[in-house]
Amino acid sequence: MMKIIAKERLPEVLQLLAKDYNVLVPAKFEGVSRFTPYSADVELALEENVLMPPKDIFFPQTEKMYKFKAKDKSLEIEELPVEKEEQLIFGIRSCDLKSLECLDQVFLTKGYVDHFYKDKRDRTALIALSCLQPQEACFCGSMGVDPQNGVGADIQAYDLKDKIGFKAISAKGQEILEKISGLLAEEEVTIPTFGEFNLKADIEGVPEKLQGMFDHPLWADICRKCLNCGACTYVCPTCHCFDIDSEVRGEDGVKIRCWDTCMFGEYTQMAGGHNPRPTKKERVRNRFMHKLRYFPERYKMLLCTGCGRCVVKCPVNLDITAIIKKIKEAE
Amino acid sequence: MKEITLQMQELARELLQKGEVNVVLGWEKGTFWYLSPPAFVDKPEDVERLVYDDYCHHNLSKYLMDYRYQEGKVAVFLKGCDSRAFNILLEDNQLEREKYVLIGIPCPGMKDQEKAKEFGVNGDIPLAKKCQECKYPNPLVYDYFLGDKKAADEAAATKEAKAKEYSDVEQMEKMTSDEKYDFWSSQYERCIRCYACRNVCPACNCRECIFDQSRTGWIGKANNASENQFFALTRAMHVAGRCIECGECERACPMHIPIMLLNKKLIKDINELFGEYDAGVKVDGVLPLGHFDKNDPEEFM
Amino acid sequence: MSVKETSSNWEPKILVFACNWCTYAGADLAGLSRLQYPPNIRILRVPCSGRVNPQFVLRAFQRGVDGVLVAGCHPGDCHYVTGNYFTRRRFLLMQRLLEYVGLDPERFQARWISGSEGPKFQEVVTKLTEDIKALGPNRKLRDAQ
Numbered sequence: 001m002m003k004i005i006a007k008e009r010l011p012e013v014l015q016l017l018a019k020d021y022n023v024l025v026p027a028k029f030e031g032v033s034r035f036t037p038y039s040a041d042v043e044l045a046l047e048e049n050v051l052m053p054p055k056d057i058f059f060p061q062t063e064k065m066y067k068f069k070a071k072d073k074s075l076e077i078e079e080l081p082v083e084k085e086e087q088l089i090f091g092i093r094s095c096d097l098k099s100l101e102c103l104d105q106v107f108l109t110k111g112y113v114d115h116f117y118k119d120k121r122d123r124t125a126l127i128a129l130s131c132l133q134p135q136e137a138c139f140c141g142s143m144g145v146d147p148q149n150g151v152g153a154d155i156q157a158y159d160l161k162d163k164i165g166f167k168a169i170s171a172k173g174q175e176i177l178e179k180i181s182g183l184l185a186e187e188e189v190t191i192p193t194f195g196e197f198n199l200k201a202d203i204e205g206v207p208e209k210l211q212g213m214f215d216h217p218l219w220a221d222i223c224r225k226c227l228n229c230g231a232c233t234y235v236c237p238t239c240h241c242f243d244i245d246s247e248v249r250g251e252d253g254v255k256i257r258c259w260d261t262c263m264f265g266e267y268t269q270m271a272g273g274h275n276p277r278p279t280k281k282e283r284v285r286n287r288f289m290h291k292l293r294y295f296p297e298r299y300k301m302l303l304c305t306g307c308g309r310c311v312v313k314c315p316v317n318l319d320i321t322a323i324i325k326k327i328k329e330a331e
Numbered sequence: 332m333k334e335i336t337l338q339m340q341e342l343a344r345e346l347l348q349k350g351e352v353n354v355v356l357g358w359e360k361g362t363f364w365y366l367s368p369p370a371f372v373d374k375p376e377d378v379e380r381l382v383y384d385d386y387c388h389h390n391l392s393k394y395l396m397d398y399r400y401q402e403g404k405v406a407v408f409l410k411g412c413d414s415r416a417f418n419i420l421l422e423d424n425q426l427e428r429e430k431y432v433l434i435g436i437p438c439p440g441m442k443d444q445e446k447a448k449e450f451g452v453n454g455d456i457p458l459a460k461k462c463q464e465c466k467y468p469n470p471l472v473y474d475y476f477l478g479d480k481k482a483a484d485e486a487a488a489t490k491e492a493k494a495k496e497y498s499d500v501e502q503m504e505k506m507t508s509d510e511k512y513d514f515w516s517s518q519y520e521r522c523i524r525c526y527a528c529r530n531v532c533p534a535c536n537c538r539e540c541i542f543d544q545s546r547t548g549w550i551g552k553a554n555n556a557s558e559n560q561f562f563a564l565t566r567a568m569h570v571a572g573r574c575i576e577c578g579e580c581e582r583a584c585p586m587h588i589p590i591m592l593l594n595k596k597l598i599k600d601i602n603e604l605f606g607e608y609d610a611g612v613k614v615d616g617v618l619p620l621g622h623f624d625k626n627d628p629e630e631f632m
Numbered sequence: 633m634s635v636k637e638t639s640s641n642w643e644p645k646i647l648v649f650a651c652n653w654c655t656y657a658g659a660d661l662a663g664l665s666r667l668q669y670p671p672n673i674r675i676l677r678v679p680c681s682g683r684v685n686p687q688f689v690l691r692a693f694q695r696g697v698d699g700v701l702v703a704g705c706h707p708g709d710c711h712y713v714t715g716n717y718f719t720r721r722r723f724l725l726m727q728r729l730l731e732y733v734g735l736d737p738e739r740f741q742a743r744w745i746s747g748s749e750g751p752k753f754q755e756v757v758t759k760l761t762e763d764i765k766a767l768g769p770n771r772k773l774r775d776a777q
Contacts, residue, residue, distance in 0.1 A: 030521070051585075137363075224369075227583070229527035259554075315585075503732065513734070561687075565687055568725070571725055619721065621718075623714065
């Protein structure tokens with residue numbers, strides 16, 4: 001038995017939840033879909049995953065860290081007010097849940113806790129939504145993600161074509177489900193079978209193989225069409241590099257941290273002018289090495305969830321599945 | 332186009348076998364049927380990867396900059412817009428003409444990839460907007476020409492005779508200033524500053540781009556409406572008079588920002604203010620903003 | 633320059649890029665001749681109006697200026713012979729571009745003011761200040777801080 005609601009009545013659920021939470025829902029605006037605060041006039045985009053991954057909810061592209069005032073020889077630091085509002089994401093997919101697991105590793109483990117990230121993570125509840133069909137660039141199945149059962153959600157919602165079913169997973173999820181249970185009916189349901197993936201990647205043994213491939217001629221070949229733009233890393237749900245900068249106006253300043261990308265030359269530019277990654281070969285190698293070797297070595301998981309965003313958005317179709325294939329085939 | 336594909340492969344094989352060039356830049360089939368990304372062929376046995384179809388949007392001239400300091404020659408396939416890009420790079424003293432073997436191919440116009448994705452393989456897919464407005468479908472500079480030159484010239488003549496298409500710019504101009512500002516703010520709010528537009532652009536060929544020098548303080552890494560518009564307007568001014576209308580910036584933009592609507596405004600104004608001019612058509616050292624006329628208009632001075 | 637003013641005591645801030653050889657001397661002459669003009673302008677001396685980069689103008693608006701004037705020698709009088717001809721082309725385009733992205737066209741101006749045109753300097757900055765006062769503070773292109 002599952003608690004269900006007709007799809008067209010979903011806004012009622014969101015409306016009710018919006019009383020207690022800042023509800024974020026997938027919505028499309030001018031061709032770009034992202035998680036957007038829910039309001040009655042937001043048009044839900046539930047057909048496919050959002051283009052902009054949920055990482056910016058926890059790790060915004062630009063985040064103010066603290067303010068400072070430098071006068072003569074004194075320096076005052078002012079903490080910024082902490083947001084307290086409880087958030088809820090509706091419609092996060094399995095691949096993006098997996099990406100949060102990756103980001104948790106970076107921002108919360110190995111003795112380092114990033115409180116900017118942790119604060120947002122702690123006050124955000126997650127309602128996962130299962131996928132009915134893979135999009136043409138999806139390959140999460142190859143990356144060990146189950147598109148119909150996300151890991152780490154508070155509630156798993158199931159897309160049942162004309163209905164949506166809800167199943168509480170955590171205690172927090174149970175609590176949320178109780179708030180909306182008045183709107184839900186109980187019904188015996190079967191979860192629709194998931195279609196065939198159009199894209200596949202055979203990742204078996206790739207992290208190990210890459211250990212001996214730092215100087216392989218393959219990188220010089222695959223990097224050639226790369227433009228070294230940051231599109232892939234900025235739409236990637238797991239890429240998490242950042243740079244810390246300050247904006248100073250007279251005596252006042254703000255420390256900000258912003259997304260950065262290993263595709264840019266400035267990323268590794270050193271003060272004396274030396275750049276250890278001078279050309280696109282080194283930069284492209286770093287991106288794929290990080291995803292497929294360094295991260296698995298450190299955290300025992302791949303830094304790719306198979307969401308397919310970079311495959312869709314790369315202006316020159318530098319496809320990670322094709323690169324995995326080339327790595328497999330390389331001698 | 333099938334025939335041109337075969338001719339392309341044949342010529343590429345010949346050039347590589349004879350050792351005239353080290354590498355041939357063309358297009359190959361990508362992950363999906365509507366993608367034909369750049370291909371770099373350096374062995375005669377690999378030439379069968381090369382294709383020429385409705386989705387060879389990528390402007391290959393920009394890649395030639397990667398080969399500037401390498402030994403040996405490079406062959407490259409050029410459509411009309413790619414040849415204008417090549418000319419701009421020559422004009423900017425970025426390339427040496429002798430180092431490149433240019434293989435011109437006539438272009439019937441490339442199809443809209445977004446629409447292709449939407450309509451499916453059997454759908455009636457329109458030409459990309461930039462190709463509908465194109466005035467120079469044939470390469471303007473080449474060493475070899477593939478395909479039927481006479482038919483291509485005839486097709487090009489009708490396109491060249493057409494008036495320039497600025498209806499979208501004109502519509503924008505009619506809005507009130509607040510409407511315009513709201514429009515552009517909402518467009519550039521989306522910008523993630525991945526710089527795909529800059530990196531794909533043949534007119535953006537500075538050794539070190541201003542946007543890669545955050546220490547100079549011109550632009551920080553922070554993403555906000557003001558910085559993003561600073562980026563957009565600065566880039567528009569930097570490519571003014573050198574934009575060859577290949578539309579690659581707009582195609583490369585992951586956030587669907589109508590970048591060409593800015594570039595076309597500058598092209599329109601250059602034409603109105605300083606006389607008819609199409610960037611990359613001639614290489615004569617006369618660029619609209621690197622040049623002047625004593626009788627230039629002074630409408631607001 | 634603080635960008636936080638209340639509307640009640642608001643006075644426009646206008647940045648004038650003045651070329652060293654003509655307009656700056658013109659401004660000087662206006663001062664020596666005791667010609668009165670509004671105190672809203674800040675003069676930034678540049679070697680030539682051709683030195684003014686479009687980014688300077690954008691940056692000024694970002695940081696809270698309400699109007700920008702680029703002023704230099706009359707065509708033909710440039711100390712560097714042709715600098716101001718390039719200025720003319722560049723800023724003809726720039727003004728149209730700024731108008732196109734929604735900035736009020738009055739906020740960005742270019743003028744030729746020679747070293748002997750003290751009264752013209754007075755007249756231009758007075759008119760510009762009045763126009764910008766009528767428009768009110770500029771919020772467009774501004775950074776938030």
